[in-house]
Amino acid sequence: DVVMTQTPVSLSVSLGGQVSISCRSSQSLVHNNGNTYLSWYLQKPGQSPQLLIYKVSNRFSGISDRFSGSGSGTDFTLKISRVEPDDLGVYYCGQGTQYRTFGGGTKLELK
Amino acid sequence: EVQLVETGGGLVQPGRSLKLSCVASGFTFNNYWMSWTRQAPGKGLEWVASITNSGGSTYYPDSVKGRFTISRDNAQNTLYLQMNSLRSEDTATYYCTRDYPGITPFDYWGQGVMVTVSS
Numbered sequence: 244d245v246v247m248t249q250t251p252v253s254l255s256v257s258l259g260g261q262v263s264i265s266c267r268s269s270q271s272l273v274h275n276n277g278n279t280y281l282s283w284y285l286q287k288p289g290q291s292p293q294l295l296i297y298k299v300s301n302r303f304s305g306i307s308d309r310f311s312g313s314g315s316g317t318d319f320t321l322k323i324s325r326v327e328p329d330d331l332g333v334y335y336c337g338q339g340t341q342y343r344t345f346g347g348g349t350k351l352e353l354k
Numbered sequence: 355e356v357q358l359v360e361t362g363g364g365l366v367q368p369g370r371s372l373k374l375s376c377v378a379s380g381f382t383f384n385n386y387w388m389s390w391t392r393q394a395p396g397k398g399l400e401w402v403a404s405i406t407n408s409g410g411s412t413y414y415p416d417s418v419k420g421r422f423t424i425s426r427d428n429a430q431n432t433l434y435l436q437m438n439s440l441r442s443e444d445t446a447t448y449y450c451t452r453d454y455p456g457i458t459p460f461d462y463w464g465q466g467v468m469v470t471v472s473s
Contacts, residue, residue: 292399
């Protein structure tokens with residue numbers, strides 16, 4: 244099974260600041276077809292998760308360019324710039340290369 | 355607009371069964387894989403099951419394999435999750451999710467339905 248490890252578990256940020264969240268997989272997420280199925284999701288308080296980023300660095304429809312994803316192989320990063328109040332919640336990375344698994348989540352809070 | 359609406363949750367005793375449904379709208383249902391994902395109270399996300407667009411293949415993690423069955427009715431735009439031999443650790447909010455083939459799993463999520471397994 245592919246194990247996804249996210250760090251940090253929680254993060255405090257000032258409005259307007261920038262943060263990075265790391266996600267590491269226990270094995271390479273490069274699929275046989277050459278694609279890397281690493282996604283990022285945000286779950287705002289009391290809501291269902293929503294897709295932010297897919298295939299490492301592609302923003303989903305309607306997602307602000309303040310969100311950016313990068314990485315390859317087993318190491319991936321989500322960066323959020325100019326943090327706004329609506330960005331607060333729990334961020335999850337997830338892989339779809341070998342079945343599906345999620346990271347444990349990173350809670351983003353206001354400093 | 356893509357909509358996924360889950361129903362069928364509730365309180366059930368350990369060892370009993372429950373069947374969840376998810377009605378999809380706003381997209382061509384039989385073009386997409388579908389999945390169920392769950393979240394125990396105060397915990398993270400756990401993938402539970404996936405099914406191909408035709409329904410010909412299904413996939414499960416070890417934690418539910420042999421107890422849960424995912425199925426779909428493409429004529430009714432409906433996804434199902436039959437849960438048997440339920441355990442207390444199956445207590446969670448269950449989300450119906452859409453997979454975009456070749457692009458990403460879980461691009462759209464339903465609002466979720468709560469399942470509580472308790473005597």
